Amino acid sequence: MIRSEILKEIAPVIRDQLVVCNIGIPSQELHAIDDQPTNFYMLGTMGLASSIGLGLALAQDKKVIAIDGDGSVLTNFGTLPTIANNVADNFILLIVDNGSYGSTGDQPTYAGQKTSLAAVASACGCENVVECRAEDTKQAIEDALAGNKMTIIVAKCESGNAKMPVITMDPVVIRDRFMKAVQA
Amino acid sequence: MSIHSKIVDDLVANDISFVTTVPCKQLAGVIDEVEARPEIFHIPSNKEDEGMGLCAGAWMGGKRPAIIMQNTAIGVTINTLATLIQYYRMPLPMLISYRGELREPVACQVEMAVHTKALLAQLNIPTYHFHKESDADELDTILKYTFMCNKPVAILTDASFWGGYGDQ
Numbered sequence: 302m303i304r305s306e307i308l309k310e311i312a313p314v315i316r317d318q319l320v321v322c323n324i325g326i327p328s329q330e331l332h333a334i335d336d337q338p339t340n341f342y343m344l345g346t347m348g349l350a351s352s353i354g355l356g357l358a359l360a361q362d363k364k365v366i367a368i369d370g371d372g373s374v375l376t377n378f379g380t381l382p383t384i385a386n387n388v389a390d391n392f393i394l395l396i397v398d399n400g401s402y403g404s405t406g407d408q409p410t411y412a413g414q415k416t417s418l419a420a421v422a423s424a425c426g427c428e429n430v431v432e433c434r435a436e437d438t439k440q441a442i443e444d445a446l447a448g449n450k451m452t453i454i455v456a457k458c459e460s461g462n463a464k465m466p467v468i469t470m471d472p473v474v475i476r477d478r479f480m481k482a483v484q485a
Numbered sequence: 486m487s488i489h490s491k492i493v494d495d496l497v498a499n500d501i502s503f504v505t506t507v508p509c510k511q512l513a514g515v516i517d518e519v520e521a522r523p524e525i526f527h528i529p530s531n532k533e534d535e536g537m538g539l540c541a542g543a544w545m546g547g548k549r550p551a552i553i554m555q556n557t558a559i560g561v562t563i564n565t566l567a568t569l570i571q572y573y574r575m576p577l578p579m580l581i582s583y584r585g586e587l588r589e590p591v592a593c594q595v596e597m598a599v600h601t602k603a604l605l606a607q608l609n610i611p612t613y614h615f616h617k618e619s620d621a622d623e624l625d626t627i628l629k630y631t632f633m634c635n636k637p638v639a640i641l642t643d644a645s646f647w648g649g650y651g652d653q
Contacts, residue, residue, distance in 0.1 A: 321542070341545070345568025349538030352530075353569075356542025356550075359526065360503060379531030383539070387528050476573040480545050 302435035304397050305330045305463035307456060308368075310439045311395075318446070319483060321354040321367045325404030326462045327397065331368065333465040338482040342468055342475055348377030351394050355384055358392035361483060364446060365391060371398040371412035378421070384453070385426030393445045394453045395438070401460040419455045427453045435459070488618055488647075489514035492580070495621075496551060497524045499628040501578070503543040505529065505536035506553040511582040511647045515553060533558035534565040537577065544575055549632060551578040556585070556601045556641065557594075566608055570637045577637040578628055583614070586643040605639050612639040615646045 304327060312335040321341045322328045328342040343350055351374065354367025374380065374396055384394065400413020412418050419432040429450050433441045435458035445452035468475075486494075492515050496504065505528050506516045520527045526548075530536035533554045540550035558581070570577050584591070585598025605612045611634075613627055614620075624640065631638040 343569075345572060346534075346538070346565050349534065349541075349565065349569065352535045352538025353542035353545075356503070356528075356539035356544075357546040358542070359528070359539075360543040360546025360548040377532075377535055377538075379535050380538075383528065383530060383535065472573045476545065476575070483545060483547065 303459050303461035303463070304399055304403065305334070305465075307397060307435050307438050307458055308334050311442055314439055314442050314446070315366055319357065319363050319365045321350050321357065321365065323350040323369050323373050326465070327368060327370060327403070329465040329468055330463050332468050333463075338478040341479045342470070344468065344472055344475075348373045348380075351380045351384065352377065354394065355380070355387065355389060355392055357483070358389035359387060362391060363483065364393070365389075366393045366395060366442070369394060369396050370403065371396060371400060371418055372402040372410045374418055375410055375412060375416075381422050381425035381427065384451070385422075385428075388428075388451050390449055390451050392451045393442065395442065396453070396455045397458060398455050399458045399460045403460065403462050407460050407462075413460075419453075422453045422455070427451075429453065431455070432457065487514065488621060489518045491621060492624060493518040493522055493525075495624045495628060497522060498625065499549065499632070501549045501551045501628070502526060503528070503540065503548040503550040504553065505539050505550070507533050507536060507555065507558065509553075509555045509582040511584075511642070511644065512553055512580070515580070519553070533562045537562055537565045537570060540577055541569055541573070541575055544577075549576070551580060553580045555582045557597045559601055559604050560597060563604065563608065566610070566637055571608070574635045575637075576632045576635045578631045579637060579639050581639055581641050583641040583643040586645070588644040588649045601641065610637050610639050612641065615640060615642045618646060620646065
């Protein structure tokens with residue numbers, strides 16, 4: 302399974318949740334598969350999906366799912382200790398780990414080689430870290446949503462991208478409709 | 486009242502309740518004060534761009550944020566300021582220790598100091614420079630301005646403002 306197949310499978314589970322989605326092709330794929338006002342698409346700023354998601358989860362009570370990638374987490378490794386030490390039980394970090402920088406041409410990441418993001422997250426102090434196969438991602442999210450505990454899910458999948466259009470929505474429109482969804 | 490308390494009083498009076506900090510010797514008193522206030526959730530960050538991500542999320546979640554950092558962070562956060570805070574039009578007061586100005590003992594700090602205002606100007610970021618303690622009288626107005634216009638705003642505080650570096 303590749304990332305877009307995971308997103309298709311989990312779309313019905315996450316569509317009513319607040320979702321912060323990683324820059325580049327992941328956001329393009331989610332936008333094409335199931336655009337929702339509850340989705341915040343990152344159009345730039347690689348690496349900050351988990352930080353934005355944590356800030357959002359700490360600021361209000363609704364559940365927040367940050368969809369991140371292995372390359373983006375590697376870019377912002379400092380996020381994992383911050384997450385571990387500021388527990389928000391309404392926060393789920395889904396790291397779609399395809400072992401590659403998908404948006405830039407599928408160059409390999411270290412997460413696809415010797416580095417285990419699940420082990421790093423645990424070493425940083427994250428308490429509920431789940432590594433799963435791509436096929437089990439939907440169940441892992443359902444479990445995390447039911448569990449009411451901050452959870453880090455590392456979903457191991459194959460490298461590859463679906464061909465989806467670039468998001469042309471204005472960033473202020475994305476942000477404004479998202480904030481209205483947060484307040485709704 | 487100490488200048489640290491006065492600054493944090495202004496944050497609280499402007500309903501700022503989510504503050505991220507990266508450590509700085511000059512700002513240590515303010516950071517201690519932020520940590521001590523029950524009205525503020527203090528979340529230290531490991532790098533300033535990470536902190537700006539946290540602030541963006543907190544603001545979308547309904548809390549007014551602020552970031553406290555050194556001016557060297559401008560070099561770290563230009564992409565985040567342009568593609569997140571400015572692109573999505575979000576307010577972000579940045580209380581910045583302006584290292585490398587008069588009374589600076591560490592020569593390397595001057596290397597970023599000489600770029601700081603130029604970079605902020607290039608980014609069209611409203612910038613205020615506190616040099617004397619009375620300059621902080623404007624902080625309340627600057628914070629109101631920040632949340633009026635939904636922009637990142639820089640407040641540079643130099644060594645003279647903080648009373649020098651002591652024995653450093």
